[in-house]
Amino acid sequence: MSEQTVYLNGVYLPLQDAKISVLDRGFLFGDGVYEVIPVYNGHIFRIQAHLQRLDRSLKSIRLQNPHSTAEWLAIFEPFLETSKDQYFYLQITRGVAPKRDHAFPESVTPTVFVMCSDIKPFEGKQAGIKALTLDDTRWEMCHIKAITLLANILLRQEALDQGSAEALLVNKQGIVTEGAASNVFAVIDGVLVTPLNDGSILPGITRDVILELARRNGIACREQVITLQTLKTASEIWVTSSTREIIPVISLDGEPVADAKPGPIFKEMDALLQKEKKLS
Structure with missing residues (x-):
């Protein structure tokens, strides 16, 4: 069709x-x-x-x-x-x-x-993208996949206007929630972490698949509170969604993430996800 x-x-x-x-x-x-x-x-x-x-x-x-x-x-x-x-x-x-x-x-x-x-290939998948942190100005029912997306649109556009591909959102307590159109992962002290599914994020299906694959393949992972200060110490940062899958972030707020290249855990997880897709 x-x-x-x-x-x-x-x-x-x-x-x-x-x-x-x-x-x-x-x-x-x-x-x-x-x-x-x-x-x-x-x-x-x-x-x-x-x-x-x-x-x-x-x-x-x-x-x-x-x-x-x-x-x-x-x-x-x-x-x-x-x-x-x-x-x-x-x-x-x-x-x-x-x-x-x-x-x-x-x-x-x-x-x-x-x-x-x-699904069109996303250019930033191999080289990585730049991201910008912004105040999370959305409503408090982000677990609903609602069509009222104006706040997300404005946040994403602000990131684009400043030369970044995605906005990573931070609430009033200084806690990272998610991206304007994605979930967030980070590798901190060798552990793959993602914000809690506590109603402040949309529970992404790709997010759940990544956690499932990590546990199944012995990759240390957990859901936890991630402060902006902690995020800036990460050796890897990713954003995830259903159509773009896993995208590495190589620059955050104008500063490089580690060596500004997609990291080894990203490469391992992306390979696991591609294999999982073939089994679906």
Whole structure:
């Protein structure tokens, strides 16, 4: 199926023909959630984990999942191609209300949108990227994969404007939370660490896979509080996401991370992840 074909409310149609009402609450309020799911050579990666996270996000905003796992798989199937790597973007909003009102409308049908695109190689994966630390100005429900991403967008853009590829966010207590569009890992005193899954971060699927692979392969790892001061002592820093996988950070706030090259634990973990993808 062409990547210009999308799914909207039960219908496959050309992207240019996909339209929603201006009274859709996703359009008016950002009242909805989304999910991003990678696909490798026609195989959907960690589909159950992604759909479970989708279900948690929906429950958090008091919406029922409109489809069962089997129904989601049936929706995805026409998009799959065995010769390439792809990713699904799916979005569910509360639907179209009769008027603009903050209160939840009664008896509305959720809007369901699915799009599939090719995964493009990320240039910074091999050489590493620059990152910038910024104050975490987002809301306090970051565990919900909500479509209200303006704060993340502004933070990422500030990093880009200053010549960095990602913003690493630091809360008012000086604790590192996550990236504007990623989770954060660091190697500190030889141990792979990542911030706690305590509601202040989005529980990334790639993050969980990395922790699983580390434990399975004898790489010392743990979830812990990471202060900005501690992060700046790290021998390696990574950011992770479903479409970019693991990206090494070689410069933080204009200062090199160790020797400013992707580190040995990154290389080991990336190799383990590539192997895991083939087994999916």
